[in-house]
Amino acid sequence: MTTRFYLIRHAEVENPNSILYGHLEGFPLSAYGRLQASALGERLRGAGIDRIVHSPLTRAVETARLINDQLSPPAVLETDAELREADFSLYLQGVPYWQVPVRRPLWFVHKVRRGIIPGDEPIDAMGGRILAVVKRLAREHPGATTAVVSHADPLNAAWIMLDGRPQNEREMHRSGMHKAGMLQLDMDGETPQAWQYIPPPQVDKPESAAA
Numbered sequence: 001m002t003t004r005f006y007l008i009r010h011a012e013v014e015n016p017n018s019i020l021y022g023h024l025e026g027f028p029l030s031a032y033g034r035l036q037a038s039a040l041g042e043r044l045r046g047a048g049i050d051r052i053v054h055s056p057l058t059r060a061v062e063t064a065r066l067i068n069d070q071l072s073p074p075a076v077l078e079t080d081a082e083l084r085e086a087d088f089s090l091y092l093q094g095v096p097y098w099q100v101p102v103r104r105p106l107w108f109v110h111k112v113r114r115g116i117i118p119g120d121e122p123i124d125a126m127g128g129r130i131l132a133v134v135k136r137l138a139r140e141h142p143g144a145t146t147a148v149v150s151h152a153d154p155l156n157a158a159w160i161m162l163d164g165r166p167q168n169e170r171e172m173h174r175s176g177m178h179k180a181g182m183l184q185l186d187m188d189g190e191t192p193q194a195w196q197y198i199p200p201p202q203v204d205k206p207e208s209a210a211a
Helices: 031-043 058-069 097-103 106-112 123-140 152-163 169-175
Strands: 002-009 051-054 076-079 145-150 182-188 191-198
Touching: 002 123, 002 152, 031 058, 051 058, 051 123, 058 076, 058 145, 097 106, 123 145, 123 152, 123 182, 152 169, 152 182, 152 191
Parallel strands: 002 145, 051 076, 051 145
Antiparallel strands: 002 182, 182 191
16 A cells, blocks of 8 residues: 655745754744745645644744645644754754854764764664654555655755665755755555655745845
8 A cells, every 4th residue: 555745845934144043943934935835735735635744843834834724625734853853953053054164163073974973963863753754654544645844954864765875965965855845755554665856836936035
């Protein structure tokens, strides 16, 4: 029996000061991000989604709710902490991106090899969190179609593991899970069978965002 998942990265975030927001609250979706999430819901309207499981962080919660607003009937919404952002972002968060190398020097070690610093996750642990949620849901809801809303690094790590690619920084960036992009994943029981990346929906930016 095939169980289908859509592994979705949250939509664009309101972040005018280019802060690395990590696990911080107070970073909702931008106007453009809300359009992206709604467009995702429209794209998935005919997919038969009956459950959306999401990270507890604001940007993922909002993405899930806006997708759900477009579904008929609406899906069950569920939070799972295992879908959270990368743990190392707790160390990085709160500073502008361009200041990270200066103010968060352990970033260099993290980029050389993830997981050797306390509080950092190796790629297989981070991606494993995502795939463990998928396997749990496949056990609990066989044959169902579920959307899973999470964050770039954990999703990219899960994609690397599915492909069997080397677990290194180059592959993390090569995965290219864009905001509001998704990986369609079909499971046979708890075994991945097929997966493909679906780019974000094309939506026009609001005039205020484009300016």
